[in-house]
Amino acid sequence: MIGRVLLLSVALCALASGSRAQTANTCLDCHGALDPPLQVTEAQFAQDIHAQKGLTCASCHGGDPTKADMGAMSKAAGFRGKIERSQIPALCGRCHSDATLMKQYNPGLRTDQFSQYETSVHGKLLAKGDSKVAVCIDCHGVHDLRPPSDPRSKVYPVNVAATCARCHADAAYMKPYGIPTNQFAEYQTSVHHAAMTVRGDLSAPTCTTCHGNHGAAPPGVDSVKNVCANCHVFQAQMYEKSPHKEAFQSAGLPGCVVCHSNHGIAHPTDAKLGTGQQGVCVQCHTTGDDGDRGRANILAGLTKLDESIKSADRLLNVAETSGMEVSEARLQQDQARDSLTKARVTIHTIEPQLVDQDIQAGLKITAKDLQAGKDALSERGYRRKGLGIAVIFILITLMGLFLYIRQIEGRREAEVHEL
Amino acid sequence: MQLVKHIHDWIDERFGWAKLTEPLRHKTVPIHKLSYWYFLGGITLFLFGIQLCTGILLLLYYRPSANEAFESVQYIMTRVQFGWLIRSIHSWAANLMIFTAFMHMFSVLFLRAYRKPRELTWVSGMILLFLVLGFGFSGYLLPWNTLAFFATKVGTQITGQVPVVGHTMMVLLRGGEEVTGATLTRFFGIHVAILPGLTAFLILVHLALVQRFGMSLPPGVEANLSVNPSAVREMKFLPNFLLREVMAWYIALGVLGALAALSPWGLGTKADPFGSAPAGIRPEWYFMFMFQTLKFIPSKILHIDGELLGILAFGLAGLIWILLPFLEGPREKRGGTLIRGAGVFALCYIVAMTIYGYFAK
Numbered sequence: 158m159i160g161r162v163l164l165l166s167v168a169l170c171a172l173a174s175g176s177r178a179q180t181a182n183t184c185l186d187c188h189g190a191l192d193p194p195l196q197v198t199e200a201q202f203a204q205d206i207h208a209q210k211g212l213t214c215a216s217c218h219g220g221d222p223t224k225a226d227m228g229a230m231s232k233a234a235g236f237r238g239k240i241e242r243s244q245i246p247a248l249c250g251r252c253h254s255d256a257t258l259m260k261q262y263n264p265g266l267r268t269d270q271f272s273q274y275e276t277s278v279h280g281k282l283l284a285k286g287d288s289k290v291a292v293c294i295d296c297h298g299v300h301d302l303r304p305p306s307d308p309r310s311k312v313y314p315v316n317v318a319a320t321c322a323r324c325h326a327d328a329a330y331m332k333p334y335g336i337p338t339n340q341f342a343e344y345q346t347s348v349h350h351a352a353m354t355v356r357g358d359l360s361a362p363t364c365t366t367c368h369g370n371h372g373a374a375p376p377g378v379d380s381v382k383n384v385c386a387n388c389h390v391f392q393a394q395m396y397e398k399s400p401h402k403e404a405f406q407s408a409g410l411p412g413c414v415v416c417h418s419n420h421g422i423a424h425p426t427d428a429k430l431g432t433g434q435q436g437v438c439v440q441c442h443t444t445g446d447d448g449d450r451g452r453a454n455i456l457a458g459l460t461k462l463d464e465s466i467k468s469a470d471r472l473l474n475v476a477e478t479s480g481m482e483v484s485e486a487r488l489q490q491d492q493a494r495d496s497l498t499k500a501r502v503t504i505h506t507i508e509p510q511l512v513d514q515d516i517q518a519g520l521k522i523t524a525k526d527l528q529a530g531k532d533a534l535s536e537r538g539y540r541r542k543g544l545g546i547a548v549i550f551i552l553i554t555l556m557g558l559f560l561y562i563r564q565i566e567g568r569r570e571a572e573v574h575e576l
Numbered sequence: 577m578q579l580v581k582h583i584h585d586w587i588d589e590r591f592g593w594a595k596l597t598e599p600l601r602h603k604t605v606p607i608h609k610l611s612y613w614y615f616l617g618g619i620t621l622f623l624f625g626i627q628l629c630t631g632i633l634l635l636l637y638y639r640p641s642a643n644e645a646f647e648s649v650q651y652i653m654t655r656v657q658f659g660w661l662i663r664s665i666h667s668w669a670a671n672l673m674i675f676t677a678f679m680h681m682f683s684v685l686f687l688r689a690y691r692k693p694r695e696l697t698w699v700s701g702m703i704l705l706f707l708v709l710g711f712g713f714s715g716y717l718l719p720w721n722t723l724a725f726f727a728t729k730v731g732t733q734i735t736g737q738v739p740v741v742g743h744t745m746m747v748l749l750r751g752g753e754e755v756t757g758a759t760l761t762r763f764f765g766i767h768v769a770i771l772p773g774l775t776a777f778l779i780l781v782h783l784a785l786v787q788r789f790g791m792s793l794p795p796g797v798e799a800n801l802s803v804n805p806s807a808v809r810e811m812k813f814l815p816n817f818l819l820r821e822v823m824a825w826y827i828a829l830g831v832l833g834a835l836a837a838l839s840p841w842g843l844g845t846k847a848d849p850f851g852s853a854p855a856g857i858r859p860e861w862y863f864m865f866m867f868q869t870l871k872f873i874p875s876k877i878l879h880i881d882g883e884l885l886g887i888l889a890f891g892l893a894g895l896i897w898i899l900l901p902f903l904e905g906p907r908e909k910r911g912g913t914l915i916r917g918a919g920v921f922a923l924c925y926i927v928a929m930t931i932y933g934y935f936a937k
Binding site for chain 1: 650653654660661815816819820822823826827829830833834837838839840841842843845
């Protein structure tokens with residue numbers, strides 16, 4: 158009996174080892190147990206988009222993953238071992254540049270990443286032998302590489318800036334390149350970062366929106382406007398026709414960046430037109446010149462419209478909290494606000510007359526709304542006076558009724574007494 | 577005065593006015609420490625009259641279609657001379673009428689005025705109370721604003737939960753599967769034709785029954801009088817009680833005017849059937865206790881839908897409430913105590929749930 162059990166156990170073990178030899182990726186059996194950096198666990202690799210599409214370690218590293226011993230890593234089996242950093246873009250490009258192959262996995266995926274990379278600052282420096290620059294795995298990760306649409310991916314829109322900052326905010330790492338390392342800190346204060354992280358707008362600009370991703374490079378001075386124009390269409394069209402365009406070009410100034418800065422773009426306020434610390438016009442224009450006079454006129458107009466909108470809002474608020482119906486004026490106020498926004502956009506033409514047209518349109522609306530608010534408050538006063546008069550009449554009538562009741566009941570009691 | 581007498585004589589000669597009003601001239605109202613509760617029915621009637629008058633005036637401008645309803649009410653509020661006053665009084669009086677109708681019902685309950693022979697007066701009054709609530713529900717949608725739209729959606733959806741006939745009732749109310757312009761037109765018809773017709777008829781029945789049986793005496797007062805019949809104190813209905821009632825109406829009118837002038841009824845924003853429901857949507861205060869209760873009930877109780885059980889419970893409670901006078905039974909004292917206890921519980925429950933509904937997040 159014991160002999161039979163032993164025989165059965167041996168047979169089961171043989172079956173188990175046989176089935177083990179059939180698994181497609183035996184690399185993880187050992188590498189899952191190793192210490193970093195050689196460690197790659199099954200759980201980690203299962204997250205990788207390549208693993209999910211059926212690729213194995215051998216797809217990149219070569220070798221024979223069906224062998225359960227060191228034969229898996231033999232030269233004869235084509236084992237390549239650790240991929241040199243300088244070889245990584247080309248290795249990834251082997252598949253990712255093959256349109257026919259990529260169509261089988263994701264027909265919508267571009268196949269120009271490698272050629273773009275070669276035009277990037279990273280790619281050019283790598284070609285020169287600088288292996289410190291970013292290669293595919295630095296941004297996308299390795300062994301647990303997720304698609305960019307996965308919020309855990311390092312290249313998911315919200316994570317892009319932090320991924321770039323891993324190198325670009327590291328002063329010691331970037332020292333040999335002599336470029337600033339405050340871009341990420343500045344970007345975190347920007348209106349673009351707020352749109353991305355606070356408003357959750359994934360289409361808001363991050364590093365790659367302006368610099369490109371695989372072909373990452375700083376936009377040239379002349380192309381800054383084109384980059385911003387991708388989103389800020391009207392402003393770019395106006396700037397194109399403005400005297401600033403030629404002036405900035407001849408001075409070698411980078412268009413939009415002159416007034417708005419680059420990484421730390423704050424929400425623009427009218428103070429930019431002022432003479433205070435935030436003022437940008439006065440950085441080039443001197444007091445009393447044409448530009449300065451135009452600046453002062455535009456600022457005065459904008460301030461007037463802004464104040465006018467605020468005072469109409471205040472008045473309409475008071476009327477509304479008193480229960481007055483002012484919804485029509487409220488709707489008009491939105492149009493006045495639109496005029497103010499339009500005027501602020503028209504500033505990019507640097508034509509005070511054009512800006513003034515929008516300001517006057519807004520002021521016309523706010524004048525009507527202010528009047529609507531005043532009318533509502535005067536109507537409120539009229540109603541309250543009416544109420545006061547009505548209450549007096551009601552009280553007089555009540556008093557009259559009371560006296561009449563007393564009179565008829567007094568008379569009746571007198572009659573009863575007489576009887 | 578001579579002219580008035582001539583007119584009176586002219587009418588009397590042709591229609592027998594004096595004979596018609598004879599019962600009213602003989603009608604008396606008992607005087608005791610709880611007599612002031614008698615005014616509540618009259619005040620509710622007065623507010624119904626206000627609703628009729630202001631409602632007819634609103635009809636001159638209101639347009640019952642999804643495209644025009646909101647704008648027509650806005651027009652009434654902003655462009656029509658005194659339109660704001662008429663609309664605000666209509667809305668405030670509706671709420672006050674529901675309040676006084678509830679007060680009247682509870683006063684009748686606690687003074688035990690529903691006892692034999694006044695059972696049918698109670699039944700007609702209870703049906704009138706439900707009709708008044710129907711006025712509130714149907715009228716709430718008519719301005720076609722966001723709050724009203726979604727409250728009606730929830731309200732009619734709850735109706736749809738009633739077993740067997742629920743879905744048919746919901747479709748009948750909505751004029752389709754969803755709340756649309758068809759619902760608005762339907763609610764308008766219900767609000768200005770069906771409910772006023774039914775209410776006018778039932779008010780006549782209710783008043784005729786009140787006239788037939790006279791004013792009820794609370795049991796305590798009745799017991800005192802049976803011991804000491806000479807202590808009976810009465811006043812004539814015409815003119816003594818009516819003049820006092822008119823004073824109460826004047827006060828109600830003053831309150832209505834003050835509410836309309838100091839806090840005109842708001843309009844909100846136009847309903848957008850494709851928009852999402854605003855946060856914290858809730859019904860008018862008079863439905864709040866039911867709404868809050870349904871929110872408290874677990875989704876399943878013994879494998880039965882919790883909301884369905886809640887609706888059935890409210891339906892059963894309403895039916896029992898209508899039939900209260902018949903449930904008192906022969907042992908009047910014990911039954912009366914039980915009914916008074918139920919009344920106290922219902923009043924406390926309604927007040928507590930309504931307050932909780934407004935403060936709960």
